[in-house]
Amino acid sequence: MDGARYVFGPLPSRRLGRSLGVDIIPRKLCTLDCLYCELGPTDKRGLRRKEYVSPSVVLPEIQSAISRGGVDYITFSGSGEPTLNSSLGSMIRSVKSMTAIPVAVITNGTLLFLEEVRNDLLKADVVLPSLDAATDAAFERLDRPHAHLRLAEIIEGLKRFRKEYDGTILLEVFLAKGINDSENDILALEETIAEIHPDRVQLNTVVRPPAYPSAIAVDPERLEEIRALFGPTCEIIAPGKQSRSAGAGPDTEVLLETIQRRPLSVKEIAVMFEKSEDQALRWLDGLEKNGVVHPSVFGGTKFYKHATRQH
Numbered sequence: 001m002d003g004a005r006y007v008f009g010p011l012p013s014r015r016l017g018r019s020l021g022v023d024i025i026p027r028k029l030c031t032l033d034c035l036y037c038e039l040g041p042t043d044k045r046g047l048r049r050k051e052y053v054s055p056s057v058v059l060p061e062i063q064s065a066i067s068r069g070g071v072d073y074i075t076f077s078g079s080g081e082p083t084l085n086s087s088l089g090s091m092i093r094s095v096k097s098m099t100a101i102p103v104a105v106i107t108n109g110t111l112l113f114l115e116e117v118r119n120d121l122l123k124a125d126v127v128l129p130s131l132d133a134a135t136d137a138a139f140e141r142l143d144r145p146h147a148h149l150r151l152a153e154i155i156e157g158l159k160r161f162r163k164e165y166d167g168t169i170l171l172e173v174f175l176a177k178g179i180n181d182s183e184n185d186i187l188a189l190e191e192t193i194a195e196i197h198p199d200r201v202q203l204n205t206v207v208r209p210p211a212y213p214s215a216i217a218v219d220p221e222r223l224e225e226i227r228a229l230f231g232p233t234c235e236i237i238a239p240g241k242q243s244r245s246a247g248a249g250p251d252t253e254v255l256l257e258t259i260q261r262r263p264l265s266v267k268e269i270a271v272m273f274e275k276s277e278d279q280a281l282r283w284l285d286g287l288e289k290n291g292v293v294h295p296s297v298f299g300g301t302k303f304y305k306h307a308t309r310q311h
């Protein structure tokens with residue numbers, strides 16, 4: 001995207017349509033080292049908030065990207081935990097002043113116990129935090145948190161944010177078989193989520209190559225049982241229900257900007273670039289032969305990563 005370093009897409013998102021990603025954190029700087037992370041193990045676990053990327057650099061890239069059209073949401077997400085950037089609130093407010101396109105933030109929710117983080121997110125239209133466990137044991141097994149994080153504080157932060165925030169909260173619960181899907185774990189989650197009051201609960205499981213092989217997908221039947229238990233505001237995020245990305249051409253640079261932050265399947269790449277799957281596969285085969293992309297098979301589906309980002 002014309003040399004953009006911090007903006008990628010728009011790419012098809014299961015939850016946000018055509019989502020323009022904004023990546024404001026060094027790669028894999030996160031508060032957690034989740035077993036299921038599609039970007040690989042966290043090698044820079046941290047809690048320090050600072051201006052890792054300046055708004056003066058990011059905002060012109062956003063302005064340039066939205067001028068091309070085809071964007072449903074401007075989404076702060078990417079290759080690390082966005083709330084670690086201390087200028088996140090400033091960037092959200094600036095984006096809101098330049099466009100009517102809604103702003104979303106995808107966060108693991110671990111820093112919402114900090115008032116400054118909650119304040120940063122107040123101007124976003126949609127916040128998509130995670131809560132994978134409501135018991136300490138499951139939280140430690142699946143999310144592998146920074147040593148100074150406490151689950152009780154994280155849950156309290158989610159509750160406080162719900163009281164202070166007028167926008168939409170879509171709470172993602174990521175489940176891995178045998179790790180956080182026991183009856184006790186699910187009942188604890190059900191009780192905790194009822195106290196948080198998100199607008200919707202979205203169940204997810206392992207559908208892309210995970211950071212650690214111990215992360216295994218929960219069976220569809222079990223996901224449906226849990227969805228029914230959580231009630232009418234809960235849905236399963238089904239793979240493959242992406243929106244089309246308008247106006248995207250067969251641009252290798254755009255593809256690489258995207259897959260270095262999120263592995264994509266042939267089907268997803270075909271949708272993103274408005275190509276048939278056969279056309280996308282021929283394109284990708286050429287890129288693979290030239291050492292530009294690296295494929296891996298997971299769950300019977302081939303996913304493509306940036307060849308220099310094999311973590």
